[in-house]
Amino acid sequence: MKTDYLDIIRKAGLRATPQRIAICEYLIDTDSHPTANDIYMKLKDRFPSLSLATIYNTLDVMVGMGYVNALGSIGDDTVHFDGNTSPHINLACTKCHTIIDLKSELVAQLDSEIDQISGYRVLGARVLYYGICPQCQSTN
Amino acid sequence: MKTDYLDIIRKAGLRATPQRIAICEYLIDTDSHPTANDIYMKLKDRFPSLSLATIYNTLDVMVGMGYVNALGSIGDDTVHFDGNTSPHINLACTKCHTIIDLKSELVAQLDSEIDQISGYRVLGARVLYYGICPQCQSTN
DNA sequence: TTTTGTGCAAACGTTTTGCAATTAT
DNA sequence: ATAATTGCAAAACGTTTGCACAAAA
Secondary structure: OOHHHOHHHOOOOOOOHHHHHHHHHHHHHOOOOOOOHHHHHHOOOOOHHHHHHHHHHHHHHHHHHOOOEEEEOOOOOOOOOEEOOOEEOOOOOOOOOOOEEEEEEEHHHHHHHHHOOOOOOEEEEEEEEEEEEEHHHHOO | OOOOOOHHHHHOOOOOHHHHHHHHHHHHOOOOOOEEEHHHHHHHOOOOOOOOHHHHHHHHHHHHHHHEEEEEEOOOOOEEEEOOOOOOEEEEEOOOOEEEEEEOOOHHHHHHHHHHHHHEEEEEEEEEEEEEOHHHHOOO
């Protein structure tokens, strides 16, 4: 089943421009955890005139709507985004700047715990552990 | 029981300067989640010549050693730090830029889950949910 | 036709860097 | 004495903003 990007964009109160569709498509289909610049570089072939401003703009709205999580920087001073909002752990290596996903039933429990007791309108989560990955540990 | 700041700093391989002691002291005693600038403003009375560079410098090392967690930005474009590395949830309001702590047994379980299965040398965690706090929801 | 979005370039603010003077060990 | 740290100023970098043009509804 394919996600309906048009629907997501419209639900966010935005007009469905080709750029936005492409950004959402990339974010939600990838299992990488791209920065704004990653998305920019990935899409500039298809949209030569695409600007970073548009990407940041779209990203902000998506995060504000809860369709995308903002994970923050992982030692590279740029914000990484996560189009996968299902409950999981993000594991980041601060050396090679890679983020992997870990399924965890505990995160799902965490989500509902917060929903029930916090009183917050929760927009997103940042369940991220950072450290040195096995590969970078041996590469020293 | 008082935390031994000298010890923490020395374990990090750093010289125990008054500035560093003050930074650690503030970070670990407070239950706020300060930015570098928060710390700067808090300490500049006692250390008129203190510079932000020193704060960022010290912070980086503390995070790298796992004594402080870097939570990232919460909509205010500045990184917030958490001197409390015991397992808990951080709940951030992206409107008033406040972070509160929530005790959670689930996070402790999460911590050990990661330790056991990941193979990473874990340096820190960022268990943070963001959204709109009850107060900001009504203030609209 | 009206309103919203795009893209560019310039601005902004946080964080980093280089270096001389200072300080901990 | 020696090597690390500070603080300053300037630079760097990611991100945001303002505005004229273009495009979606």
